Amino acid sequence: LPGSKLDGRQLAHSTTIVGPESIVGSVASVSLMLSHRRLATSMTVSNTASLIATLADPMVDTIVVTAGHYILSAELSVLRSVSIEAAVPGTVTLDAQASISSQRRVIHINPGASGFVRLLGLRITGGYRNPPVRSLPGAASASGGGVFVTSGTIDFISCKVYSNTARAAGDNADGG
Numbered sequence: 001l002p003g004s005k006l007d008g009r010q011l012a013h014s015t016t017i018v019g020p021e022s023i024v025g026s027v028a029s030v031s032l033m034l035s036h037r038r039l040a041t042s043m044t045v046s047n048t049a050s051l052i053a054t055l056a057d058p059m060v061d062t063i064v065v066t067a068g069h070y071i072l073s074a075e076l077s078v079l080r081s082v083s084i085e086a087a088v089p090g091t092v093t094l095d096a097q098a099s100i101s102s103q104r105r106v107i108h109i110n111p112g113a114s115g116f117v118r119l120l121g122l123r124i125t126g127g128y129r130n131p132p133v134r135s136l137p138g139a140a141s142a143s144g145g146g147v148f149v150t151s152g153t154i155d156f157i158s159c160k161v162y163s164n165t166a167r168a169a170g171d172n173a174d175g176g
Contacts, residue, residue: 044087048072055082065122067091075105075127081115081152089121089158098128098145098165105129106164107147115152122159129166 042062045051048070054063055078062083072094078084086092096106106127109117127145145166 052076055084065092069093069095072096072104072106072126076107078107078109078111078117080111081117082111083118083120084122085118086121090123090160092121093123093125095126096128096164097126100128100130103128103130105144105146105148105166108144108150109147109152109154110150111152113151116155117152118155118157119147119159120155120157124159124161125163127164127166 041060042064043054043057043060044064044066045054046066046068051063051065051070054060055076058080060082062085064085064087066087068091070093075096076094094106096104098104104127106124107119111117124146127147129145129148145164146161
C-alpha cells in the first residue's frame with residue numbers, strides 16, 4: 001500500500017486493485033497503529049514566555065535556548081525529565097532579578113526520584129531566597145537562590161551559577 005506522512009506517523013491509504021475489466025480486489029478497511037514509544041523531540045525557544053510554555057510540554061525532551069538575557073518574573077519549575085541547553089554555551093543568561101521584596105529562585109528542579117534534568121551552557125543569576133522564620137510551620141526553604149533541587153538526577157554541564165542570595169546561594173539539593 002502506498003503511504004503518506006502525517007505528523008510523523010505512517011498512515012495507510014485505502015487502495016483499490018483494478019484489472020482489465022473488473023475489480024479484482026480492494027482493501028476493506030484501514031487501521032492506524034500508533035506506537036506507544038515517543039520519539040525524542042527538540043524545541044528552540046527565543047523568549048521567556050516560550051521557554052515557560054515549552055517546559056510545560058511533556059512532548060519536548062530537549063529545549064534549546066537561543067542567545068540572550070532572559071528576565072524571569074517567576075521561578076522556572078522543572079517538574080519532568082528534560083534537557084535545557086544554550087544554543088551556544090555561555091550566551092544564555094537566566095536572570096530572576098529577585099530582591100528581598102520580590103523573592104524567587106531562578107530554577108526549582110523536581111522531576112521525581114527517577115527523573116533526569118540536564119542543564120548545558122547556562123548562566124544562572126539573580127535568585128534571592130531569604131531564610132524563613134523557623135517557628136513558622138510550612139515555611140519555604142531559603143536554600144538555592146539560583147538552583148534548588150528537590151528530587152531527581154541533575155547534570156550541570158558548562159553552567160555558571162553566580163550572584164544569587166540565600167542560605168545556600170548558588171544551588172542546593174534536598175533529596176535530589
